[in-house]
Amino acid sequence: MSVDVLLGLQWGDEGKGKIVDVLTQDYDIIARFQGGPNAGHTLEFDGIKHVLHTIPSGIFHKKAINIVGNGVVIDPIIFKKEIDALNKLEVDLTKKLLLSKKAHLILPTHKILDAASEKAKGKSKIGSTLKGIGPTYMDKTGRNGLRVGDISSSEFKNRYDKLVAKHSRMLDNDFMDFDLDSLEKEWFEGIEVLKSFTHIDSEHYLHQAQKEGKKILAEGAQGTLLDIDFGSYPFVTSSNTISAGACTGLGIAPNKIGDVFGIFKAYCTRVGSGPFPTELFDEVGEFIGKVGNEFGATTGRKRRCGWIDIPALKYAIAINGVTKLMMMKADVLSNLVNIQVCTHYKYNGELIDYLPFDASEDTIEPVYKELAAWKEDLTKLSSIDNAPSQLIDYIDFLEKELETPIVVVSVGPDRTQTLNR
Numbered sequence: 001m002s003v004d005v006l007l008g009l010q011w012g013d014e015g016k017g018k019i020v021d022v023l024t025q026d027y028d029i030i031a032r033f034q035g036g037p038n039a040g041h042t043l044e045f046d047g048i049k050h051v052l053h054t055i056p057s058g059i060f061h062k063k064a065i066n067i068v069g070n071g072v073v074i075d076p077i078i079f080k081k082e083i084d085a086l087n088k089l090e091v092d093l094t095k096k097l098l099l100s101k102k103a104h105l106i107l108p109t110h111k112i113l114d115a116a117s118e119k120a121k122g123k124s125k126i127g128s129t130l131k132g133i134g135p136t137y138m139d140k141t142g143r144n145g146l147r148v149g150d151i152s153s154s155e156f157k158n159r160y161d162k163l164v165a166k167h168s169r170m171l172d173n174d175f176m177d178f179d180l181d182s183l184e185k186e187w188f189e190g191i192e193v194l195k196s197f198t199h200i201d202s203e204h205y206l207h208q209a210q211k212e213g214k215k216i217l218a219e220g221a222q223g224t225l226l227d228i229d230f231g232s233y234p235f236v237t238s239s240n241t242i243s244a245g246a247c248t249g250l251g252i253a254p255n256k257i258g259d260v261f262g263i264f265k266a267y268c269t270r271v272g273s274g275p276f277p278t279e280l281f282d283e284v285g286e287f288i289g290k291v292g293n294e295f296g297a298t299t300g301r302k303r304r305c306g307w308i309d310i311p312a313l314k315y316a317i318a319i320n321g322v323t324k325l326m327m328m329k330a331d332v333l334s335n336l337v338n339i340q341v342c343t344h345y346k347y348n349g350e351l352i353d354y355l356p357f358d359a360s361e362d363t364i365e366p367v368y369k370e371l372a373a374w375k376e377d378l379t380k381l382s383s384i385d386n387a388p389s390q391l392i393d394y395i396d397f398l399e400k401e402l403e404t405p406i407v408v409v410s411v412g413p414d415r416t417q418t419l420n421r
């Protein structure tokens with residue numbers, strides 16, 4: 001049985017959490033393959049909003065098994081908070097949530113190193129979520145990291161102390177007065193919570209499940225344009241957010257990937273620094289941000305807003321091998337005077353339709369095609385057949401340009417506000 005992959009095609013926050021929750025009824029297993037608590041995946045149903053950071057977005061369904069894969073980095077402090085919140089809602093977790101022994105741990109000092117790195121960069125900072133993501137992946141590739149499977153070792157505390165000592169040597173004076181004792185207390189409480197879950201060799205578990213014909217969905221975090229290799233480097237995260245990340249982050253063989261669901265907003269947002277060719281600095285951008293409630297689910301930061309970007313989407317579709325597209329937040333565009341679609345960039349005096357190496361405001365200029373907007377409120381639509389003709393034209397135009405079917409149009413944050421095509 002092949003494994004389907006769901007991921008973001010833009011700069012994150014496309015609405016992945018909502019769609020994973022909607023799709024989970026069709027799957028036996030939901031497995032997160034990369035990222036960590038930099039992610040904020042929002043789900044809404046029965047009038048309640050939930051935000052998940054580390055835990056896969058299938059957790060609210062009774063039957064599905066949820067796996068945190070080897071490619072994920074876990075902060076025990078944040079993990080404990082997520083578990084406490086789910087316990088309050090009486091979500092049964094013990095049998096449904098499994099952790100890869102190979103997932104790496106975020107230490108308190110990783111977060112301090114993240115803050116120190118951002119401070120040192122000054123104006124050219126990444127705008128990191130300050131969750132310690134970069135330093136933790138650096139220790140992973142530097143072969144210094146601690147993993148979930150190490151927790152049960154008698155050497156664990158010793159290895160922890162050694163890594164903290166190494167981090168302390170890396171920090172400059174500004175950051176030397178951090179209160180490690182209180183951070184450590186919380187961290188080791190989180191370690192106890194991690195211990196109470198089942199730790200598995202998730203690659204073996206998933207291979208067995210594939211043999212048994214189980215349906216598996218791999219859940220991505222962040223988005224393609226934040227990928228460490230293919231994103232707008234250095235303004236990216238530190239993992240492979242693309243479909244290949246599901247192979248390395250779960251041990252899924254490339255020839256076992258089935259559908260790749262590419263999630264995108266009907267416009268674009270970005271939080272943190274870095275190039276954003278179609279960014280709006282006017283009242284239209286303000287309008288989209290306000291109606292779309294574009295504030296980060298993890299940091300609360302205001303998201304930058306702009307028009308949809310076809311060259312960037314084409315790039316993301318090609319890199320991921322997207323088979324099906326899902327368009328989110330169409331409802332946010334109601335009541336605009338018109339909609340602009342970036343179809344090309346002007347680059348060195350030429351028209352191109354791909355993302356060049358140096359895609360900054362200084363080198364590329366977006367070229368737009370204007371489409372008609374609609375006045376109707378979409379949030380109560382129960383079928384795409386009743387959608388305003390301008391929305392249908394917008395979808396048809398995008399589908400033709402992107403040469404990939406748009407199978408879902410989302411018209412609100414709730415599970416029920418999801419239209420199939």
Ligand code: GDP
Pocket residue numbers: 008012013014015016017018039040041042043044291292296297328329330331332410411412413414
């Ligand atoms: P993720 O990181 O990709 O899971 O996305 P986030 O949860 O960070 O951000 C998406 C935001 O948009 C959340 O607040 C969702 O509740 C909300 N959302 C998702 N789909 C829709 C939609 O179709 N319309 C509206 N208005 N909001 C949506």
Ligand code: IMO
Pocket residue numbers: 008011012013014035038039040041126127128129130131132133134220221222223226235236237238271272273297
């Ligand atoms: P989800 O899964 C949006 C951004 C940060 C920053 C850059 C690097 O909710 O879509 P990091 O903390 O990873 O070192 O930050 O990446 N970023 C996200 N932006 N959604 C996310 O996750 C993000 N995770 C990281 O704002 O620009």
Ligand code: MG
Pocket residue numbers: 012013014039040041042297
């Ligand atoms: Mg998010």
